[in-house]
Amino acid sequence: MRRFLPLLLVVLSAAVATAAAAALSARWWFAAGPLLATACLGVRDLLQRGRSVTRNHPLLGRLRYPTVRALPRGAGPEHPADAAGEHEYLVPSLRPVEAAEEPPVVRVGGPDCSQPYDMALLNVSAMSFGALSSRAVLALNRGAALGRFAQDTGEGGLSEHHLRGGGDLVWEIGTGYFGCRTSDGGFDERVFADKAALPEVKCVSLKLSQGAAPGSDSVLPGVKVGVEIARERGVPVGEPVVSPPVHRTFSTPRELVLFLARLRELAGGKPTGFKLCVGSRREFLAVCRAMAAEGVTPDFVVVDGSEGGTGAAPAEFAGRLGMPLTQGLITVHNALVGVGLRDRVRIGASGRVASGSDIVRRLVQGADYTNAARAMMLAVGCVRAGRCHTGACPAGVATQDPSRARALHVAGKAREVRRYQRETVRDAVRIMAAMGVREPGGLTPAHLVRRTGPGAERSYAELYEWLAPGELLAGPPESWAADWKAADPDSFG
Secondary structure, eight states: OGGGHHHHHHHHHHHHHHHHHHHTOGGGHHHHHHHHHHHHHHHHHHHOSSOHHHHHSTTHHHHHSSSOOOOGGGOOSSOSBOTTOOBEEEOOOSSOOOOOSSOOOEEEOOTTOSSOEEEOSEEEOOOOBTTBOHHHHHHHHHHHHHHTOEEEOOTTOOOHHHHHTOOEEEEEEOTTOTTSBOTTSOBOHHHHHHHHTSTTEEEEEEESOOTTSTTSOOEEOGGGOOHHHHHHHTOOTTSOEEOOSSOSSOOSHHHHHHHHHHHHHHTTSOOEEEEEEOOOHHHHHHHHHHHHHHTOOOSEEEEEOTTOSSSOSOTTTTTTSSOOHHHHHHHHHHHHHHTTOGGGOEEEEESSOOSHHHHHHHHHTTOSEEEESHHHHHHTTOOOOSOGGGTOOTTSSSOOOHHHHTTSOHHHHHHHHHHHHHHHHHHHHHHHHHTTOSSGGGOOGGGEEEEEETTEEEEHHHHSOOOOTTHHHHOOOHHHHHHHHHOBTTBOO
């Protein structure tokens, strides 16, 4: 418990100085006074519940992390400008409308779904128990329950901490099949069906890839794999947990689509979809061809951007492997429109969503709803210390050390999560109203403009090609013809 040594030394020094002032000379009060004040400040840090860092690191936390705060009123810290310095802005209307009193929701569930779910415009993105502490997971879940939005479990499994808070869950199934895993690492249908039937589970998401590390083996360091994590995931204690780069249950787009249909059947008709970081338009078109051929569609597709999310990306992956979120969203939206299936499939946007304007931008680009990871971590107390992989998170967010996690006050952080989501969605609704739109369906590519150079501006309606419903089936435009022809429903390659 070395992090408490500074406070202990100050308390002992204050006691010695006070005793010396009483027994030897009043001059000792010049030392005892400041030391007593500092000791009281340290004890206050230890007992307060507002800031996890100073609770974990009395006194020193004030010096090392003095300026970090959660996002105020949902305002994101990042400006919507890309690396080239091109600036984007949303187009206001000279005839704005009154903002909707209740934030809109998105009905997720196609024709084969018997238990559709109303998704909020902003939800908690995929973050596993193991990567996050039990208290952080619980705070996020209770925040979701308070605000009536959803929490994605991440691929680490459906833990008791996801279930205790009463929040709606999107259960994510990764290549390791944690939580529904056979002894040899395969997919266990019976265990999956039992857990998917839980009332807290509202949707099931199959993770193909993620923006932080598309196509790579996800790793949970052995230092984080305690008894509870090992039990939840079905892995040995203290050993690194490596998720395979690919799924064992399917190897072609057609098999993927049929497996999604099987998951939906096992889940009792709950919405089922998949998440990916788009790498190749041709590969996604192959999945769309499989959907059309089999007459089976997922209920949703979550698009992750190559920008990464919580900072989990290897340095050589982030921003270099896969499509950025903007391009990925437009690709997925156009492909589904082009095969006439867009009305059956909802699209979620995950990556670098932090503010109300971020939500509106992603809706314009083709999404129906958004998920946030980094911003939700900030709301629950993350101070960006960059020590997630060590288990020594100073805020108790990304650690499995119980003595560190205890500093995170669940009830208080749950309220912060709810406040952040509520105010961010409220900002998005107000922005849409200023644009003359009350519902997301009223947004068009013309509502977002990019400055492409000095004195040059073009809207997204002009910058990108937007397909008509069924256009790929009727006869693809020249710009799509080669990819459409090469897309094979029986091969990802």
